[in-house]
Structure formats: structure tokens, C-alpha cells
Amino acid sequence: MGRDLNGDWNGRYAYSVPVPGDPEASAVQVEDMNRRVPVEFVMSIREGFLFSIRGTVNDLGPGAVKGESVLAGWKLGRRIRFTKTYPTRFKVMVAVDGVAKPLNDVLNDLVGAEAAANFVLPSHQVHYGGLIQPDGSTIEGTWEIRNSSVRIPPSGKYLRLKLRTLGTWTATRST
Numbered sequence: 089m090g091r092d093l094n095g096d097w098n099g100r101y102a103y104s105v106p107v108p109g110d111p112e113a114s115a116v117q118v119e120d121m122n123r124r125v126p127v128e129f130v131m132s133i134r135e136g137f138l139f140s141i142r143g144t145v146n147d148l149g150p151g152a153v154k155g156e157s158v159l160a161g162w163k164l165g166r167r168i169r170f171t172k173t174y175p176t177r178f179k180v181m182v183a184v185d186g187v188a189k190p191l192n193d194v195l196n197d198l199v200g201a202e203a204a205a206n207f208v209l210p211s212h213q214v215h216y217g218g219l220i221q222p223d224g225s226t227i228e229g230t231w232e233i234r235n236s237s238v239r240i241p242p243s244g245k246y247l248r249l250k251l252r253t254l255g256t257w258t259a260t261r262s263t
């Protein structure tokens with residue numbers, strides 16, 4: 089089959105439980121990751137000009153984010169990297185005094201509901217890296233949701249969002 093990625097792929101991604109004591113992980117994240125089940129997906133990839141790849145991804149079943157995501161990245165040799173952008177914004181829980189609260193509630197408390205409604209929250213993006221097997225039929229790798237921040241007007245201060253989440257993924261070419 090070679091290393092051409094064009095076509096449809098069936099896959100699965102799983103969450104990695106943060107290592108205890110990881111300064112990037114909160115107790116809420118550790119508890120949440122223990123409840124997460126692997127998520128199945130279907131992915132369509134098209135190779136483009138100068139090593140670029142583009143495509144779409146649809147998560148399936150329990151734990152899936154609804155809607156079609158887009159992917160954009162590159163393939164060089166057997167290595168692949170891409171960013172998957174979901175059609176929805178993060179539904180973020182923020183730890184405040186050790187208690188998980190929805191980000192929207194925290195913003196409402198900080199600046200009021202009217203001002204909070206005008207916030208531009210970060211896109212829900214997941215960064216993937218992987219290795220294509222020599223026969224071109226399988227890709228295996230890791231994924232990461234990176235930390236982000238939200239600017240709080242009018243102070244200009246930033247609220248740091250501890251979103252960092254890691255996992256693994258695998259995809260097999262559809263037949």
C-alpha cells in the first residue's frame with residue numbers, strides 16, 4: 089500500500105492519566121481522566137502540496153465531541169503531525185479553591201455576565217503526532233491539548249487555563 093495517506097481511516101484515541109505530582113495536572117483533571125473511555129473516530133485525509141495534509145474527523149460514540157472537525161498538518165517520510173480543530177469551543181472546568189467550576193461561571197464572577205458574553209475563548213484544538221507503519225496501513229502516535237489563556241478586559245490580565253491533556257491514538261486504513 090505504500091505510504092500514501094489519501095483515503096479514509098478508522099481509529100481510536102485514549103486519554104492518558106496524568107502522573108501524580110504533575111504540576112500541570114489538577115486533582116480535577118486526574119479524576120476526570122480516570123472516567124474517560126477511548127473514543128472511536130473516522131478520518132479522511134488528503135495529501136496536498138509540499139508535504140501538507142488536510143482532512144476531516146468525526147468522533148463516534150460515548151465521549152465523542154459532536155460535529156465534523158478539520159485537520160491540517162504535514163507528512164514527511166513516515167512522520168505525521170496535524171492539528172484537529174473541533175467545531176465547538178472548549179467546555180472548560182476551572183479549579184477555583186480546589187473546586188471545579190465552569191469557565192463561563194468564573195468569567196461571570198470576574199467581569200459580569202454581559203462582559204463575559206463577549207469573550208473570545210480558544211478554539212478546541214488537539215495536536216497530533218504519529219508514525220506511519222512501513223506498509224502504510226496503520227498510524228500510531230500521541231496527542232496533546234495544550235494549556236491556553238483568556239485575556240480579561242479591561243484589566244488586560246490573563247486567566248491561565250490548565251487544559252493540558254495527553255493521550256495516544258491509532259488509525260487503520262479503511263478497506
